[in-house]
Amino acid sequence: MGLFRNKLNTLGQEQRLFKYSAVMYAIALSLIAVISILSQVLIQQYLSSQIHDSHIINIAARQRTYSQTLSKNALLIESGRDIETNRKAFVNTLRQWQRSHEALQSGSDFLNLPANDREELSQMFKIIEDPYEEILGASNEMIKELYSTKPLDSLNLKPYITTIFENEKIYLLGMELIVFDYDRFSRNGVNKLKEIEYILLFIVLLSLVLEAVFIFYPLALRVRQNIRDLVVSETNAKNLANKLKETNDTLEQSHKELREVNFALEKATYLVKTDQDGRIIYANDKYCHVTKYTMGELLGKPLFYNNMGGKESIIYEHVRNPLRRKEVWQGEIFDHASDGTGFWLDVTLMPIVDYKGSLYQYLVICTDITKRKNTERELTLLTEEKIRRQDVEQKIISYSILNGQEKERKRIAAEIHDGIGQMMTSMRMKLEMIEQKNIGLSEDLPEINDLLQSIINETKKICSDLLPSVLDDFGLSAAVRELQKLCESSSTMDLEIEDQLAKTKLPREVEIGVFRILQEALNNAIKHSSGSKIFVHVSSDVHCVHLMVQDDGKGFYFDERRILSREFVRKSNGLRNMKERAELLGGNFNVTSEPGKGTIVQLEIPL
Structure with missing residues (x-):
């Protein structure tokens, strides 16, 4: 026991040393990795900044070329040589010069330039703003003269050309100072990057020294001690081997008993084993028989995959749920065999976990409940x-x-x-x-x-x-008019009827049904609506008869499930009778009403 306890203490010390060394090594590597990444990021930022500054310097230097080209084209135009070509060149050069100047200050997506954010450069641009405006103004006036309908006179262009030349030197000098400032900013960035790189290099070298002192040296000592311990452990391993043999004999006996239980379980029910993702890795003969697949055909297939619908079984909602996948699932599933015949199974899905508590298999036990x-x-x-x-x-x-x-x-x-x-x-x-x-x-x-x-x-x-005798004698249209007269004589409500019935006579059952529903709807409106106007629309075609009765009364809360049900027959006998008449004729009966918005009764009977 004392030897075993000492061994445990030694193992505990080694584990603590290993953890300490691993943590320190991870910290050192992480520090080196962070420094390397930071260094690369700084270098990439510097390179991007250099490319950006080079692009700006290029644009700024190009401004000088544009300015000189502008003066050159102006002199050529004044001399009268190839005026049309020089005029176009003058306009294009002016627009490029103007666009580049504005982009250097305010930024431009077209030229891939950001807006200027340096105060010193802003001051320099303010210095050359007046010469720039003078040159731009004189050039624009010169363009107006060039494109004027009047004959071109070089004397008219002389003042503008003079203005361009007078301000060109100041503008060129200012742009040269701006280019020098961009170059100075770039050199300062290089120097700053060098300082940071030296600091990062010193930190890396210091990390390597500390790693050698506090990690590798203690590990070397521990490895030497472990080699000595291995020699002692060999003897102990032989003793443990004898004990393992006895344990294996006991385990073999347990396996034998387990095989007997599995044999009984396979013969009594449908048994399937799947991996942790629900893919079949084993199925007993009874399951192969009911699905009419061989074991080789089922291997690797999802559970109940032959459902003829192309969808996964509902069992996979449980398998893929991280909160419930370790719980037992039970339910009834319908599936198809390979020949298309269907069958029902009562399914129990049981998760199987290893000694670490990790799920690695599912055991599926099924019972046939097709009958x-x-x-x-x-x-x-x-x-x-x-x-x-x-x-x-x-x-x-x-x-x-x-x-x-x-x-x-x-x-x-x-x-x-x-x-x-x-x-x-x-x-x-x-x-x-x-x-x-x-x-x-x-x-x-x-x-x-x-x-x-x-x-x-x-x-x-x-x-x-x-x-009404008029219904049998003259048809539905005349009966509606007669009903209108009776209602108007017995009520103060204004009744308006829109009659669009076809001239052909309707079946007697349809005429009686429509008339009775209209009669009941008008009586309800007169007695209960407290309105002032009733509008009736009745029409027919080759397909159906339409009826609508609308009043502007007080309305009511209408719930068809309650008012038209037999439980409320005393309160809504009229509405229920109208609905029954419509349904017996194969029609549709609808009531629309809200408190304060009147009531609409609609009927549609197919012919």
Whole structure:
């Protein structure tokens, strides 16, 4: 035990020395690397600055050439030699001279020049500003004379040429001083760079000396000691080998038991192993059988890759999630075999980590649930078919009820009109005869006669509401106009109708459905909107019938899921009936309303 403890202490000291040496070596190398990089950066900056300064000096020196060329062209023009060529050369030289002068001060992307940021140069440019302006002004005036429609006279050009020559010497002297200043700035940069390079060289040499003293020398001593320790460790290694043999025997027994467990697991379920990226590295025979692939075809392939859709399996969302990839994942996955047949698997994905806690494999255990899924799908289809049939039956029942209502309305209207209506009419005629024969019989008789007339009118209105005869006799357009008259006589709201119905007669069921929905919408607007105007648009074509009823009333909060549902049948019976009528005719019924913005009822029935 004492020997083992001493060995541990020695190993701890060596590790600490190694860590110390490694840290110091890394620091030294990093320092040298930083100095080297810094030196290269400074050199590159200096080279860029030199190229930049050389470019500026070149442009500044070129200004002198442009100035002299300008004077030369002016003299040639004055002498009258080849005026057209010298005039063009004079203009081009002036523009290049002007552009270069301005670029030296304010910068130019075209000439790749930055703006001047040195105060000394700015002062120098101010000195030559007056000569520059004089030359520029005289040259521009000279160009005007050259391009004038008048015949060219050299006497007119003489003052401008004189001005150019008088200011040229001052401008050339100023530009020469500016070039000297640029050169001086460049030399100062070189000297400064030399000083910095000397300092960096001294730091590198000092780092190398310190590295040799504090790193390599202690390491050399430690290596010598390690060689001595290796001789002692050889003896200890032989003893450890004997112990390892005993441990290997125990480990072999554990492997045997593990193989037996794996054998049972492979025979009972679908078993797949993948690498840390989800690529298959092993699959048992049952999985190969259900996918109809050989083991060689599956190697390196992603899990469930043959899904016929070109997309990765959802299992890879878990595998690529750095926060969850070490957790167990379970779910149901549908896949296709190589022949296109589909199958369902209940999948459990278990991560496998090494002794360091790093993920290196996945173990996938699957159970075939295809029969269960097919049964669930059949149950779902049966349920959907049952619901569809119930909807069809409900529509048939509703359609039968509406047809029965229309027939009952027709019967009741006929009985009221032919029975009660005729009797009331006869009674009113007899009352009029009694009133004419017995004048002054009773003062209440005229009042009774008027009341009876009101009852007869109301009876006629009820009959018309139950089944307007004009709808059967003259069609939907006439019935709409008749409904307009009834609404205007019983309401103060202004009713405007835009009738664009085709001349062809519509099916009777469509006419009745559109009329009833329009009748209900107008009644709702008159009773509940508190508005002043109702607009009705009704039209038809070869494809469908359109109806829109819009009022400017107070509106309401409309939620189709609640108002048109059966839970609120008492509160919204009219709207629900209109929607059911539209759906029975295969149409679309929509209501648009907001508080304070009125209500719009829209209907569209295909023909």
